[in-house]
Amino acid sequence: xxxxxxxxxxxxxxxxxxxxxxxxxxxxxxxxxxxxxxxxxxxxxxxxxxxxxxxxxxxxxxxxxxxxxxxxxxxxxxxxxxxxxxxxxxxxxxxxxxxxxxxxxxxxxxxxxxxxxxxxxxxxxxxxxxxxxxxxxxxxxxxxxxxxxxxxxxxxxxxxxxxxxxxxxxxxxxxxxxxxxxxxxxxxxxxxxxxxxxxxxxxxxxxxxxxxxxxxxxxxxxxxxxxxxxxxxxxxxxxxxxxxxxxxxxxxxxxxxxxxxxxxxxxxxxxxxxxxxxxxxxxxxxxxxxxxxxxxxxxxxxxxxxxxxxxxxxxxxxxxxxxxxxxxxxxxxxxxxxxxxxxxxxxxxxxxxxxxxxxxxxxxxxxxxxxxxxxxxxxxxxxxxxxxxxxxxxxxxxxxxxxxxxxxxxxxxxxxxxxxxxxxxxxxxxxxxxxxxxxxxxxxxxxxxxxxxxxxxxxxxxxxxxxxxxxxxxxxxxxxxxxxxxxx
Ligand code: GLN
Numbered sequence: 001x002x003x004x005x006x007x008x009x010x011x012x013x014x015x016x017x018x019x020x021x022x023x024x025x026x027x028x029x030x031x032x033x034x035x036x037x038x039x040x041x042x043x044x045x046x047x048x049x050x051x052x053x054x055x056x057x058x059x060x061x062x063x064x065x066x067x068x069x070x071x072x073x074x075x076x077x078x079x080x081x082x083x084x085x086x087x088x089x090x091x092x093x094x095x096x097x098x099x100x101x102x103x104x105x106x107x108x109x110x111x112x113x114x115x116x117x118x119x120x121x122x123x124x125x126x127x128x129x130x131x132x133x134x135x136x137x138x139x140x141x142x143x144x145x146x147x148x149x150x151x152x153x154x155x156x157x158x159x160x161x162x163x164x165x166x167x168x169x170x171x172x173x174x175x176x177x178x179x180x181x182x183x184x185x186x187x188x189x190x191x192x193x194x195x196x197x198x199x200x201x202x203x204x205x206x207x208x209x210x211x212x213x214x215x216x217x218x219x220x221x222x223x224x225x226x227x228x229x230x231x232x233x234x235x236x237x238x239x240x241x242x243x244x245x246x247x248x249x250x251x252x253x254x255x256x257x258x259x260x261x262x263x264x265x266x267x268x269x270x271x272x273x274x275x276x277x278x279x280x281x282x283x284x285x286x287x288x289x290x291x292x293x294x295x296x297x298x299x300x301x302x303x304x305x306x307x308x309x310x311x312x313x314x315x316x317x318x319x320x321x322x323x324x325x326x327x328x329x330x331x332x333x334x335x336x337x338x339x340x341x342x343x344x345x346x347x348x349x350x351x352x353x354x355x356x357x358x359x360x361x362x363x364x365x366x367x368x369x370x371x372x373x374x375x376x377x378x379x380x381x382x383x384x385x386x387x388x389x390x391x392x393x394x395x396x397x398x399x400x401x402x403x404x405x406x407x408x409x410x411x412x413x414x415x416x417x418x419x420x421x422x423x424x425x426x427x428x429x430x431x432x433x434x435x436x437x438x439x440x441x442x443x444x445x446x447x448x449x450x451x452x453x454x455x456x457x458x459x460x461x462x463x464x465x466x467x468x469x470x471x472x473x474x475x476x477x478x479x480x481x482x483x484x485x486x487x488x
Pocket of ligand 1: 129130175
């Protein structure tokens with residue numbers, strides 16, 4: 001039986017009916033990892049023995065007769081920028097290549113409490129800076145749909161693992177699109193939650209006012225289940241919202257008759273690949289058939305989103321990454337004096353994109369430039385947020401493409417960082433505004449590459465996303481497709 005191709009909710013039901021044990025399921029996923037990992041390279045660390053121990057524990061809990069969480073016994077991968085006590089957490093950076101955290105991120109401890117089985121830690125662009133996972137300081141992850149192409153990024157390892165059957169679901173983090181864009185390029189579901197909904201405690205910080213953790217799964221129901229496990233107030237994160245999340249599965253299986261779907265013309269402009277555009281147009285038609293009402297909306301400041309993001313994100317990153325000096329943890333270079341030690345540690349430990357961002361951010365924050373760059377970017381950020389507020393007065397959700405193209409080839413955008421930055425053109429304004437979004441599979445290119453539909457909603461309106469995304473998914477077959485090599 002091909003257990004590793006199933007969804008978490010199907011497997012939950014099988015575990016509860018005792019048709020399969022978590023140990024059997026975990027062995028099946030580990031066998032899949034052994035078979036596919038040489039080609040896909042999704043993991044920095046595979047937690048084979050520990051996964052089996054966690055599975056045996058989950059089986060004990062499931063046999064106890066006590067009620068268990070939906071995800072009890074389900075093999076799930078963790079992006080390698082979330083701290084796991086006793087297990088290497090590298091952020092795919094040489095500077096953290098030996099870092100074993102003494103504590104768990106809040107999301108990790110919440111998943112442990114749900115008796116989730118950890119398959120391992122997944123690869124990412126170094127410090128989550130990138131859109132293709134090519135910036136990883138450890139390895140390059142390949143797209144399971146076509147291994148000559150990137151899986152997207154920065155959560156490329158998580159997306160590839162879920163798509164290839166090497167984990168049933170995974171966590172990702174999204175600062176400017178890092179959950180939604182790889183979900184789109186790998187044909188899975190990815191949710192960027194409202195800023196403050198999921199605790200960032202123990203998430204290695206990139207840009208603290210933008211970073212948000214969320215689910216990466218095979219279908220919308222699994223995303224609702226995983227978000228239930230992740231969301232909720234955490235006193236350990238000062239930006240965590242004092243908000244009691246609803247049960248996100250209660251938003252599934254609802255009609256969308258009368259749902260107003262906002263279509264910003266800025267999301268349908270030049271640069272959108274024609275095949276992607278055709279799939280998005282067809283998806284919107286499908287939503288209309290289901291009773292949704294299209295509404296024209298405007299996001300006039302979205303043309304400044306990429307520039308604004310790359311000022312805010314690099315400024316915050318340059319400050320956050322100041323802590324990696326070799327003195328307390330991580331890589332430490334040999335030197336005769338402390339200043340040389342700092343300099344060499346950072347020169348050896350950080351890759352080129354991370355250095356570029358630290359320099360850009362330091363420049364934007366430096367005396368004389370602060371008002372012209374950083375403060376200006378903060379003002380535009382407020383305008384972008386205002387655009388969404390106005391738009392959501394006229395509609396319930398906004399729809400468009402998650403990414404302007406399907407998965408691109410290795411090396412295609414690495415020579416030109418600006419071109420790489422443009423792959424986030426539809427995702428980053430969402431982080432600047434702090435709102436929520438989802439990417440769901442909505443078609444394929446003629447070359448067989450997945451295309452993602454992005455749906456957005458206002459702050460703490462994840463329920464609307466789940467209702468709309470689930471209705472679309474139930475009326476289509478895209479989410480049932482698996483990369484050729486793994487279809488059973
Ligand atoms: N691709 C964007 C960047 O490079 C977003 C990354 C992310 O969301 N972590 O910054």
